[in-house]
Amino acid sequence: MTLAATAAGHGFLSPSGVEIAFVLVGIATLGAAVLTVTTRQLVHAALWLVVALGGVAVAYLLLTAEFIAWVQVLIYVGSVVVLLLFGLMLTKAPIGRSPDADSGNRWAALVVALASAAALVWVVVDAFRATWINLDGAAQGSTEASGRSLFQYWVLPFEALSVLLLAALVGAIVLSRKSGEGEAAAASLTNGAARAPAAPAPREEQR
Amino acid sequence: MHLAYPAVLAVLLFCTGLYGVLARRNAILVLMSVELMLNAVNLNLVAFDVWLRDTLHAGQALTLFTIAIAAAEIGIGLAIVLLVYRNRGSSDIDRLRDLAEKPGAADGEPQPDTTAEAAA
Structure with missing residues (x-):
């Protein structure tokens, strides 16, 4: 029984320090991710995304992949989130709470997400129940x-x-x-939907 | 460390991103959720690379490539969102319905540019 033999050495009930740290970081990361996709304040969503991506970077560090962790901090937290904040501000995102942040098919989305989470967690836990990562020795990353x-x-x-x-x-x-010839070509291609670049469409809701 | 911990965290992050992609209306929030899904994939790649002790470090190299491709994707995606916002005055993806099939046009008189699809 290799399963019992390995379970004697490692177990869910006697976690190591790395595992405890990983679970804590994972809970923080997951909470930040859930807040990212559920908060109604758009700028707060970007800031919670920083927490989630930083948590993933700490998870990389715990997995001894330190170069990936610093690349994650540099590129995701440093540039991608800044780009997203730029995008939010350039599209005149409302600063306060916006009631229309979620679509009408939120419940269908929740059902799909929970069903896929249940299926995937079941499969993953069933597949890797008796698999351990050996973190000793030289760092892998x-x-x-x-x-x-x-x-x-x-x-x-x-x-x-x-x-x-x-x-x-x-x-x-x-x-x-x-502006330029590309804009003119785009304006002639779309029938009346494209407007002058400086004038926002009158359909824009008042924010 | 048990391999199930990073794998389960990646699964839950992926499903959170899936919910965000399906449920959000603002295009930039959808892009944020896509980033969450990409991060879940990266975490999986790193965890399996460390588990298998790959001599080529394929998982970590692929993670670096995924991060770079995600940066390119977010740049192009934001440019498209800004273009849509400039043309439409809104980045609400529920209102970008120009390609949607009209309910009455399928069996009624087809619109001039949908005749080919209606005949097919």
């Missing part, structure tokens, strides 16, 4: 190990990714250019 593997075995995807980032940069600039 130190900067040296990540850098070596990245630039020894993953150089080609890495370079392709830089081209992809360049393409995304050019695409974002082209899409968000304020």
